[in-house]
Amino acid sequence: MRAAVLHGFGDLRIEEVPDPRPGPADVVLDVACVQPSVTECMLIAGEPVALHTHLADALTAGPVRFGGHEFCGVVRSVGTAVRDITVGARVTAVETVVCGRCPACRRGRSDACLAPEFIGFTRPGALAEQVLVPAACVVPVPPGVTASAxxxxxPLAGALHAHALAAVQPGETMLVIGAGVMGLLALQVARCGNAGLVAISGRSPAKLALANRFGADLVIDASGGPEAVLAAVQEATGGIGVDVVVETAGGAPEVGLAGTETLELAARCARRGGRVVVVSVLPDRAPAPLGLLRERGTALLHPRSGAGGYSPGGGVFDHALRLVARGDIDVESLVTHRLSGMTEVPKAVEITRDKTAHGAINPAQVDLTGGGKGAWNC
Known part of the structure; x- marks a missing residue:
């Protein structure tokens, strides 16, 4: 089969690799649709974010199969011990693979596993025509949910984790900083949850239009800078600030992100005793306004899900898929770039790493079905 192989930072190639073979508790999927995550693209480029050191160490030993934890596919084959997954089933998979042997796992706390692996990060992922995953990670896709969705x-599971961690009480006010894919998903989750007034800030007119469509009470044009956002929040809350801020816009300025200034803005917009949930992928040594957070008694929170945290159960994925199937959450409107075929994977990585330059909202998706008769098309 063909797969993406990383030969060094910034050097991603499509090559022939051996087909995966399932162990007793494994499943092999034909990948139908995959999207490189923002974190994966930053790591491929060599940026110092989560797991950078692990990837750098792996590359010293030679080329690495890297990337592809956001995907769906069709079951191709199953291991001899797999009983509840059938060939031909449409599925996705949770990216975290817990060891099942450490003290935390043995005590029923697999979320605190001491030796987790991550599909696409520490083991081969779905930037390939086939992917091998543990059967325990497989999540069925409900009828009516497209491969693209x-x-x-x-990312929707990540937004659900963020909302849960913020413990939003009925009627609490919320500001979402950033109207990219995570911001727009956070907005939709808030509208399905307990939140009262929900404000969102961003710079792109097209994304702000989507925010209006998704039910934001207050849409703030952030092109006026942090002071304009703060002023709008203070006016909307009578000078108190919001109960919860979900920060999704921070990251490398060279790819159109907001650096670290949005973290300070989040701290200024939260009320005394409020909560700031950091969803964006910031550099390992990013400065934080700890003095302001301490003085105001503001909690700084980081949600589970993704390579930086453990989310081994399929429960959140199941719930996310149900929300999509019911029409409560619209993810497909966020997919702006669709490519076709393995050879387009490097292009998808390029688009996703600098979504601003390409006018993308969601990561670029790659359809690997070939669009043939009976294919599960993106």
Whole structure:
């Protein structure tokens, strides 16, 4: 089969590799649709974010199969011990693979596993025509959910984790900083949850239009800078600030992200005793306004899900897929770039790493079905 192989930072190639073979508790999927995550693209480029050191160490030993934890596919084969997954089933998979042997796992706390692996990060992922995953990670895709939507469910699971961690009480006010894919998903989750007034800030007119469509109470044009956002929040809350801020816009300025200034803005917009949930992928040594957070008694929170945290159960994925199937959450409107075929994977990585330059919202998706008769098309 063909797969993406990383030969060094910035050097991703499509090559022939051996087909995966399932162990007793494994499943092999034909990948239908995959999207490289923002974190994966930053790591491929060599940026110092989560797991950079692990990837750098792996590359010293030679080329690495890397990337592809946001995907869906069709079951091709199953291991001899797999009983509840059938060939031909449409599925996705949770990216975290817990060891099942450490003290945390033995005590029923697999979320605190001491030796987890991550599909696409520490083991081969779905930037390939086939992917091998443990059967325990497989999540069925409900009828009516497209391959494109199923491949995009992992970021939605992240938004659900963020909302849960914020413990939003009925009627609490919320500001979402950033109207990209995570911001727009956070907005939709808030509208399905307990939140009262929900504000969102961003710079792109097209994304702000989507925010209006998704039910934001207050849409703030952030092109006026942090002071304009703060002023709008203070006016909307009578000078108190919001109960919860979900920060999704921070990251490398060279790819159109907001650096670290949005973290300070989040701290200024939260009320005393409020909560700031950091969803964006910031550099390992990013400065934080700890003095302001301490003085205001503001909690700084980081949600589970993704390579930086453990989310081994399929429960959140199941719930995310149900929300999509019911029409409560719209993920497909966020997919702006669709490519076809393995040779387009490097292009998808390029688009996703600098979504601003390409006018993308969601990561670029790649359809690997070939669009043939009976294919599960993106």
């Amino acid at each position: 199923a491949a995009a469910v992992q």
